[in-house]
Amino acid sequence: RLRDSGALLRVAPVAAAEQSAQNASAARLQSVGALAGGIAHDFNNLLTAISGSAEAALSRDPDGPAAPELRQVMESAARGAALVRQLLAFARQQAMNPRVVELNDAVAAMGGLLKRLLGSRVRLSVELEQPGRRVRIDPTQLDQVIMNLALNARDAMPDGGSLRIATGHAVVLHPEPLGAEELPPGRYAVLEVGDSGAGIPPDLLPRIFDPFFTTKRDQGGSGLGLSTVHGIVRQSGGFIAAESRVGEGTTFRIWLPRHEGTSDSPPPAEPPPAVVAPKPAEAREGRTILLVEDEPALLSLAERALRRAGFDVLPAASAEDALELLEKGAPTPIALVSDVVMPGMDGLALAAKLRERDPDLPVLLVSGYAEVALGRDLEAERLKLLPKPYALADLVAELRAILPRKRAEVS
Numbered sequence: 001r002l003r004d005s006g007a008l009l010r011v012a013p014v015a016a017a018e019q020s021a022q023n024a025s026a027a028r029l030q031s032v033g034a035l036a037g038g039i040a041h042d043f044n045n046l047l048t049a050i051s052g053s054a055e056a057a058l059s060r061d062p063d064g065p066a067a068p069e070l071r072q073v074m075e076s077a078a079r080g081a082a083l084v085r086q087l088l089a090f091a092r093q094q095a096m097n098p099r100v101v102e103l104n105d106a107v108a109a110m111g112g113l114l115k116r117l118l119g120s121r122v123r124l125s126v127e128l129e130q131p132g133r134r135v136r137i138d139p140t141q142l143d144q145v146i147m148n149l150a151l152n153a154r155d156a157m158p159d160g161g162s163l164r165i166a167t168g169h170a171v172v173l174h175p176e177p178l179g180a181e182e183l184p185p186g187r188y189a190v191l192e193v194g195d196s197g198a199g200i201p202p203d204l205l206p207r208i209f210d211p212f213f214t215t216k217r218d219q220g221g222s223g224l225g226l227s228t229v230h231g232i233v234r235q236s237g238g239f240i241a242a243e244s245r246v247g248e249g250t251t252f253r254i255w256l257p258r259h260e261g262t263s264d265s266p267p268p269a270e271p272p273p274a275v276v277a278p279k280p281a282e283a284r285e286g287r288t289i290l291l292v293e294d295e296p297a298l299l300s301l302a303e304r305a306l307r308r309a310g311f312d313v314l315p316a317a318s319a320e321d322a323l324e325l326l327e328k329g330a331p332t333p334i335a336l337v338s339d340v341v342m343p344g345m346d347g348l349a350l351a352a353k354l355r356e357r358d359p360d361l362p363v364l365l366v367s368g369y370a371e372v373a374l375g376r377d378l379e380a381e382r383l384k385l386l387p388k389p390y391a392l393a394d395l396v397a398e399l400r401a402i403l404p405r406k407r408a409e410v411s
């Protein structure tokens, strides 16, 4: 059962009408999320092409007359990319970088920043349960979650009050209703953020996670804070719920699946023992990179960047084209750089296919979709992911990083 949370307010049983309103709002959230995800995906491609072109022009003539404008283009594209990341967070498709994190350490590390943020009129108390629990989450996103919740709490306490951040754990034996969702059985680390602020009226409570829902339009609220939090939590396999009483305060509780292992990821499967037959890896000579991307503008940009970095490039507009080129005797690539989401065979399938012949082939995947959205543990599969949009310089750097030393020195 859930850990008893002492001072926490309990949720009243959800009435049937409210339940169906919550279902409707969950459906709305999902469709907005799907829409945003689709748009964001296309935007990522466009932004990569825009900033990549500017970057290429700038590197050709760094002190030329157009340099300041080109830098402005790159800066604006970067701002656009940040917006897209926010959209993707609640579309649950944000490319993320999950690691094993000590929840207590992450919360403690935010303490100083939160104190400054909350000002002197809000008393901050941090209660860390021992022993601490580990969770697997992108640490930057975890910070973002705590920050958004703390900022909302501050806004709800204009005359001061108290903010309590606590960690704990829960072992859930039976599915537990959580608003429109359900908390499945499992072992969780729990994070609570509770304030003594204005509270949320019951009729608004089901809407707070909706994108763009805000009661702070006048103060410049975007209504994206909680939908971002919700997206991050769900993307990390967790759950979130809010309890509130008008005039008493609000508590957000987050359940994150506990990471039981000790190491960061399961050790990669041992490669099969060396055999007598010549390893295909040894056939990999030269400096040819197989580059697969279905977006023509991105394909030619990336191709130019790689060539400028000293590589030979075998460009292909699809996985099928790539395989055909290789069958027809194109040079054996020393690495694969591929988009993940493409019509036809996707980048993951292509990588698997190529590794049948060349198990050590370095693979760099480029995608706006998250590892969880792909449903794979990329680290265990020795696949490196570069989120879109990317800077051309990063593409080259990431590629060099996965090449064996000798090859990386190509220039």
Ligand SMILES: Nc1ncnc2c1ncn2[C@@H]1O[C@H](COP(=O)(O)OP(=O)(O)OP(=O)(O)O)[C@@H](O)[C@H]1O
Binding pocket: 148, 152, 153, 156, 195, 197, 198, 199, 200, 208, 209, 213, 214, 215, 216, 217, 220, 221, 222, 223, 224, 225, 226, 227, 250
């Ligand atoms: N701790 C809280 N106490 C009272 N109301 C809250 C609290 N947290 C969220 N809310 C309500 O939920 C709404 C949505 O919150 P959300 O963080 O998504 O957007 P916002 O804070 O209005 O804007 P933004 O975070 O984009 O600046 C808020 O406008 C507020 O009405």
Ligand SMILES: [Mg+2]
Binding pocket: 148, 151, 152, 225, 226
């Ligand atoms: Mg907010």
